[in-house]
Amino acid sequence: MAQDSMHLPVWKQPFPEDSELAAQAEELRREHLLLDARPPKELADRVLTPMARLGWVFWLVFVVLAGALLTWLVTWTNQMFQGLGVVGYNRVVMWAPYIINFVYFIGIGHAGTFISAALRVLRFDWRAPISRAAETLTIFALAAAGSMPLIHLGRAWKAYWLIPYPNERGLWPDLHSPLLWDMIAIFTYLSCSLLFEYLGLLPDLAMAREYVTGWRKRFYTLLSLGWRGSGKQWKHLDTAQNVFSYAIIPVMFSVHTIVSWDFAMTLQPEWHSSIFGPYFVVGALFSGVGAVIIVLAVLRKALHLEYYIRAEHFNGMGKFLLVLSLTWAYFYFNSYIVPWYGQDPASRVILQNEATGWAAPLWYLMLFSNIVVPWATLWSKKLRTSIPVIVGVSIFVQIGMYIERYLIVAMSLGYNYLPFNWLTYTPQLTEILITIGAFSLVTLGVVLTSRLVPIIPVWEVKEGQRMQGMRRIGRAMVQTRTEPE
């Protein structure tokens, strides 16, 4: 009997006969996706069927987001004709709303790579079903972030002047400028993230091709490039994904480090700090992981992915969020205590403004959202696995991290070394509409992608289910982990 069950596919393997052990096995399967193997057809159905069901909620969301996006375009066009004067910039705070959004969305864009590349390298098996949603979020967040410098540029149609290529202008971008490093780093990160996601998507597009009909079949046939899962193809895919995983992690670090250098390379008080690189990277991962949690919870609800996205994933992501909150607090304290101790007059004004001035409500809300809320909740597994709680914490983290960027960009910039020149920035309608539009762009991108391609990497789930299993030790059933190499 034991011999026979060895030769059954993993989704047909029987429970232990002992009822106590069977109950334990049932519990393990309920908890862990990779132990809850199902036939491939069912796995495919659970992703492909809800994707195509476009209910009135979907259309409502679509219309609202598309409307916000249209408003964004109209507002931007208006700004191009009127000039940047319609934005609340003044002669000191010349970097406010768009650069805040830029830093914020680049930060969101760090989660995808962190989850799919870093956790792949570290062999965290549970990441399997969540990596693609995270990668999709990365791509659209980067697209939204990339649009921000263009909007900030005013004459957006001159943006190609930033690209270094031999040209008739007799000009070449200045390689001493962090803005050029930014452009090159973001281009590298965005294009490689896109290729990375597409690599992992190929087998799932082939799967979708076999199960659907009509225009979707033609669409998937074209996109899957003729993938049929031969041994060589899997081997090449594995090698390519390994190369991408190891190469894209340092790129991810470099991107947000360079974003921080946009600030740190100036002589502005509170900006000119050598800890800004790692501090920004940690902040990016912090807000990015929070954003992925929100996206996962929404997709789980909208696409009925309760089978794939389980409490264990929110548990794992919650642990990361807590660790990142601790790390962020550590770096924030580092970047706080040194200027505080130095008592440089301009820095002192900024710090006093945060502690007791007009920025105090924002500053305390930031500390509350980024430190108090995660620390008060995420230590508990019960709270981590409760989806409303962890989504609420993640929303707090988004608010806190957005405020952090607001304080760094818009508040610090108003207080330079020339006291007669101190000004504050007040948001105007233009940038508020454009900010809403940027959030809509990211949301709409994720919503449409989740309807167009399988948002769960089904083949990775299958691989995990075939490799992982459980085993009886004494009177207990325990999960076993197989290293295939």
Add this chain to the structure above:
Amino acid sequence: MPDIQLMGLFEEPTPAGETIERLRQAGVEENQLTVLSDAPWRPQVLGRRSMGGTIGMMALVGAIFGVMLGLALTGGIWYLYPLLVGGQPIYSVPPSLIIIFEMTMLGTMWTTFAAFLVANRFPVFGNPPFSPQIEDGMIGVLVRTESLQAGAIERLMLEGGAQRVERFEEERRSNDRTWLRAAAATLVAVVGVLAVIELFAYDVLKIEFPSNMVDQPSIAYLQGPRLAAPADAISIDGPDLIAGQPASVPHPMTSNSIQRGQVLFSINCQLCHGPQGKGDGTVGAFFTPKPADLTSRAVQSLSDQQIFLVITQGFGDMPSLRENLYPNDRWDVINYVRTLGK
């Protein structure tokens, strides 16, 4: 000469692996075998030799290419467009390292992706053997063989536990020749698009399109006649001196003008030229040669326009007072200097 393809469909890797081993003992070569599955099985699981691949090597080649591209981008600036920026060196190592790093990673990953497409001949043209049941979790063991041996191999597969065996004609395979043509065409198209972009960049091809710059009354740099100001326009500074053109209109010698000139002289000139203009000012005493004696014949015989030029441009060790005196004021100073000679 293989002329037929057989695909045995297995439910599980153990019988598939055992069958592959038996096929090998029956004389089937590794290159006749293909295994199809809906999720990756390690080659060892199916008893296959691990397959080498060139993608890792190509990643290295891409990295080296990226380093070179980064060096070209950074060093190329120094060579093509020596641009002086605020006293910083034209070629500086630390910022170059950042760009070289990003280009290295870009080269690595793009090349890896391209190598992945090439190694798999993606997108696949033609119609290689496939069964929809593979997406239902079956493992397909595909053997290319001669029709004479087909019966024996089919039997072997069924004995080994295959659910069923499908036969495909030898023609059912990917069309690598079409793929090669498509790949070459893509390459040509990419190079062509880049070339067209450069043609636009160097204005060989040109599309006139409205832009704010063109709408403004301006002319390409160092070209064309300067636009004449409207006849009744006056500069807020008063008319300035333009080389080759007559200096601005002198002020008539009125007592008002002389009085203004005296005040301005005491502020701007007296420290060097002295209160009476004799070249004996407090500061002028330290100079060698001494400041000019404005009462001398040499100075007084200069025309008003020549004195105007000296004030505007400086002369010898005397600095230009362009920024200290408006053109109107200079004529007042000149009128006052004329009174010193009397």
